[in-house]
Amino acid sequence: MRLLVQIALLALACVVLLAGRAAADELGNVPGEVPPPRAQAAAGAEGRAASAPEPALSNYMLEALLAGLAAGLVANYVRGSRQNAALAAFWEKTIGGVLRANFSVVGDGRQVLERDSASDMLFYASGRRHCRFAQGHLMLSARQDPVALLTDLVGGGREKLELEVVLDDDASSGFVFAAVPRKRARAVGRDRYDIATFASAASNSRVPENLVVFSECADATTQMLDSGLDELLADEGCLLEEIHVTDSPAEKPETHDFERVKKLLATIRLPAPTDDGARRFGETLAFVFYLVDYIAEAVRLRPESARKIAKSRDAAFREFARLAEQKKQEAVAKIAADKRRTELDEVGKMSPEQRRRWEERDRKRALKKSLGKRTRVVK
Structure with a gap:
């Protein structure tokens, strides 16, 4: 894919150069001096006497290049949209299977994924214990847009699924926990209000070195890792990029009457669209929904930890x-x-x-x- 983008950019550069050269040639045909009126009249008489030459095809080089560029962009949009539609249909089978196994209401009853754009698909599910609903965002590469695709490749963007599960208010004790890639740890610790205010980076030998754990109490860290999360994160082919458990907003509230909602957030990387990739992706997605039950039924903070969390919230x-x-x-x-x-x-x-x-x-x-x-x- 990177090679195709490089070839496309090279072709675009060639088109621009040729267009500039054609424009320069057209401008070069304009005479530099204006002849006197008598000479103009004589030239006009001679021109009327002589037969007018037929226009050369080279005079329309610029228009032809621009038309070709427009046709190429349209063809790329159609081709990229079809590729993303095929990928969305492939991943919809796995996502739909996991959602139907965990929720009673999935999508609109006919389809699981709702198209938001050529590269963005959304889904919604409800009707499950310990949570109100789940919503997700399937983010594919913008194959239909060369500029956006180039930006994704340069910025290291990858295709992924972002999942948000809103937990029941009484599902568990409120706490903040997160495991994020080390390269994003500084930005997450700075930009997210809940992590910057209540949690701190905690070194833990049970997670790989390429991940950073944020937590506000040792109880939450230990019990979350005991769920099998440590083994999943330690797997060399782990698809779970980020996991967040929080009871506070990600952005600092502007009013005093904001709503505190308990959430489970996860980011899952999309593997290659193969049978093995679909199996691994489905297992990772199912594990996230298993955490919903685990948090509600197994996570029990000690009284002193609960008091510490309540005190930090009050402050x-x-x-x-x-x-x-x-x-x-x-x-x-x-x-x-x-x-x-x-x-x-x-x-x-x-x-x-x-x-x-x-x-x-x-x-x-x-x-x-x-x-x-x-x-x-x-x-």
């Missing part, structure tokens, strides 16, 4: 609680100000005697309120 969300209280006080103050404004408007309509009595009552009310505040301070 992190204390700022949000302060903002909520401040917003509440501002709302109360606004209501009082509106009430005072309405009352003053009514006073403005009173007679002088009524206004005098109202001012007297207002002074007594203010004095009583001031004395009440002083009494509370003394106590």
Whole structure:
């Protein structure tokens, strides 16, 4: 595939060079000096007398090259889209089989994968214990787009499946755990709010050196690896690139009333589309759904670990609680100000005697309120 992209880029460069040369030739045919009017008239008379020459095909070289380039792009789009459609149909069999074995509702009942673009397929499933639903994103190479395909190859992008399983609220104790490739560890630890706030990198001899484990307590690390995750990650042909378990958002919340959702996230690399590749991919996907049951039924944090996690959550969300209280006080103050404004408007309509009595009552009310505040301070 890389060789094909190089050949395509070389061909595109040749087309651009030829187009530039053709344009230069056309511009070169324009005379550099404008003859005087008398010479123009004589030349016009001679031109009318002589027969006009037929246009040469070389004059349309630029148009022909551009038309050929457009036809090539269209042909590549059709060919790349068909290749991705065939790959999606191949992986849909494996994905559909695993989903139907774990969920009662898969897709729309007719198809598992829903086409989002020529290289992106989505799926949804629900009806399973210990989780609300699962949704996934099958990401294929953009074979229909030469520029995007080149970007993927240069950036090291690979075809993969990104899976998100939303767990039940009471499925397990909330904690943060992740195993990510070492080359992505710094970015994940910096960009994800849940990992940057609650977890830290933990060295563990049970995982390969090319992976980094993030966790906020040793209990979560040990029990997650005891599920068989350590053996899967240690396998030389492991397809599971990343795994996340979290009860906090990936991005820092902007409001105090954000929803805390427990999730299991996984990224599975797509192997070669062969029978063996489909078997390995299906086993990895089934293991992720096995973790849903394992987290709910087997992960039990010690009381001190649970208290530590709760304390860290309280400390992190204390700022949000302060903002909520401040917003509440501002709302109360606004209501009082509106009430005072309405009352003053009514006073403005009173007679002088009524206004005098109202001012007297207002002074007594203010004095009583001031004395009440002083009494509370003394106590």
